[in-house]
Amino acid sequence: MRQSALFAKTQKQLPKDETSTNARLLLRAGFVHKEMAGVYSFLPLGLRVLNNIANIIREEMFAIGGQEVFLPSLNPKQNWQQTGRWETLDDLFRFTSLYTKTDYALAGTHEEIIVPLVQRFVSSYKELPVAIFQIQNKFRDEKRAKSGLLRGREFLMKDLYSFHANEQDLDRYYQVVKESYDRIFKKAGVEAVYTFASGGTFSKYSHEFQVLTQAGEDTVHVCGACALAVNEEILREQPGCPQCGNKNLRREKAIEVGNIFKLKTKYSSAFQLTYKDERGENKEVIMGCYGIGLNRLMGTIVETSHDKRGIIWPESVAPFLVHLLQISDRPKEAEAAYEQLQNAGIEVLYDDREEVRAGEKFAEADLLGIPWRVVISDKALAQENVEVKERKSERVELVKLQNITDFLRATNS
RNA sequence: CGGGAUGUGGUGUAACGGCAGCACGCGUCCUUUGGGAGGAUGUAGUUCGAGUUCGAAUCUCGACAUCCCGACCA
Numbered sequence: 001m002r003q004s005a006l007f008a009k010t011q012k013q014l015p016k017d018e019t020s021t022n023a024r025l026l027l028r029a030g031f032v033h034k035e036m037a038g039v040y041s042f043l044p045l046g047l048r049v050l051n052n053i054a055n056i057i058r059e060e061m062f063a064i065g066g067q068e069v070f071l072p073s074l075n076p077k078q079n080w081q082q083t084g085r086w087e088t089l090d091d092l093f094r095f096t097s098l099y100t101k102t103d104y105a106l107a108g109t110h111e112e113i114i115v116p117l118v119q120r121f122v123s124s125y126k127e128l129p130v131a132i133f134q135i136q137n138k139f140r141d142e143k144r145a146k147s148g149l150l151r152g153r154e155f156l157m158k159d160l161y162s163f164h165a166n167e168q169d170l171d172r173y174y175q176v177v178k179e180s181y182d183r184i185f186k187k188a189g190v191e192a193v194y195t196f197a198s199g200g201t202f203s204k205y206s207h208e209f210q211v212l213t214q215a216g217e218d219t220v221h222v223c224g225a226c227a228l229a230v231n232e233e234i235l236r237e238q239p240g241c242p243q244c245g246n247k248n249l250r251r252e253k254a255i256e257v258g259n260i261f262k263l264k265t266k267y268s269s270a271f272q273l274t275y276k277d278e279r280g281e282n283k284e285v286i287m288g289c290y291g292i293g294l295n296r297l298m299g300t301i302v303e304t305s306h307d308k309r310g311i312i313w314p315e316s317v318a319p320f321l322v323h324l325l326q327i328s329d330r331p332k333e334a335e336a337a338y339e340q341l342q343n344a345g346i347e348v349l350y351d352d353r354e355e356v357r358a359g360e361k362f363a364e365a366d367l368l369g370i371p372w373r374v375v376i377s378d379k380a381l382a383q384e385n386v387e388v389k390e391r392k393s394e395r396v397e398l399v400k401l402q403n404i405t406d407f408l409r410a411t412n413s
Numbered sequence: 414c415g416g417g418a419u420g421u422g423g424u425g426u427a428a429c430g431g432c433a434g435c436a437c438g439c440g441u442c443c444u445u446u447g448g449g450a451g452g453a454u455g456u457a458g459u460u461c462g463a464g465u466u467c468g469a470a471u472c473u474c475g476a477c478a479u480c481c482c483g484a485c486c487a
Contacts, residue, residue: 012437012449013425017480037479091486109487143414143485200487261487327447359448377447
């Protein structure tokens with residue numbers, strides 16, 4: 001991608017009351033544009049990051065047997081009345097069509113759609129278990145949207161729902177998802193702590209994946225002995241680590257990037273979702289649900305990976321692997337390097353702008369946070385070299401022009 | 414939802430109740446060219462609605478919006 005054609009522009013200044021780090025950096029760097037509180041447009045760079053995160057998640061969901069669907073945001077009122085949540089869910093967006101006077105919900109979660117859907121296609125124990133997921137926009141009428149991408153009113157979420165013949169099978173799959181989530185967060189470049197949280201009325205615990213950072217709005221107590229954490233919301237009722245009993249926990253602020261939950265029969269009951277067992281008897285299907293907020297994960301990566309000059313993207317989610325800066329008097333050499341990298345299948349943002357000075361290009365490159373910076377300069381070209389620098393390091397390496405592809409491939413693998 | 418702060422060109426900011434100014438951006442020209450350059454010139458603005466006043470960006474009331482704190486967050 002040529003930066004001269006990139007749709008977006010970096011900014012030097014932002015309103016002083018925009019204080020959250022992820023909002024400031026992502027807005028300044030032109031990854032997103034705020035439309036209103038808690039609602040963002042994703043610009044080309046931001047969407048590339050979001051898509052990379054989605055692909056990491058999608059790959060893992062397929063690996064644990066998930067089948068991808070795409071459910072509607074616009075939901076019939078009736079389904080939400082059937083579970084009682086039309087009245088009880090505070091952050092449910094509800095509205096009435098001005099033309100037909102029909103009431104609708106804008107879904108903030110999809111039990112009300114997925115359960116009747118599964119009922120339509122599953123009727124025997126032979127068809128269980130089944131796991132269905134989607135990556136889709138959720139709407140929640142947050143009383144207070146805040147902290148940039150961390151708490152929005154419209155946001156992208158991966159939601160997985162699993163359906164089982166009995167609780168043992170749910171327990172088994174719950175653990176499978178847990179391990180899958182560990183891999184997802186690790187790949188995305190954040191350290192998520194498995195955290196015991198409130199399970200509501202259906203189970204003792206749910207589990208959250210919490211990334212420790214001052215920017216977080218949750219408070220967790222981390223157990224040094226077994227590397228787990230407990231959300232403060234349940235620590236009052238049950239002091240100490242639920243796993244090992246350790247009473248010496250460390251109090252930390254954290255961002256909840258994922259949550260897994262045993263729903264058991266709550267929604268199967270509401271919709272009479274049953275299956276026939278081996279003896280032909282009707283039994284209620286046992287459910288689990290598992291969420292990851294993609295926007296929030298993107299914001300969390302920025303919160304935990306930046307410096308005073310800008311964002312530092314992990315390679316796995318970066319919008320491009322390489323940022324190629326042309327600052328020499330020999331644009332043909334830069335064009336050739338661009339072509340060489342592209343032909344090798346390396347994703348490059350090529351700063352080909354002639355009118356922009358070197359200093360500004362460097363400052364912007366640091367702000368955008370692309371992992372590898374390759375500079376085509378007269379100084380280095382004199383020895384047939386280019387300058388290669390990793391965003392997270394201060395060291396500049398000289399690499400022969402014809403070897404940059406191999407060099408980046410080697411460091412990338 | 415309770416409390417607080419703030420709304421001025423595309424962005425960031427100034428202006429005692431009395432001519433709306435500066436910087437960035439964008440356009441044109443000249444110079445400059447390795448860490449967000451300099452000069453010339455052009456472009457574009459007081460959130461909305463009432464009220465007070467000879468006169469309102471400025472004071473009052475209301476609406477809307479944004480940010481922050483708290484409550485809430487399957």
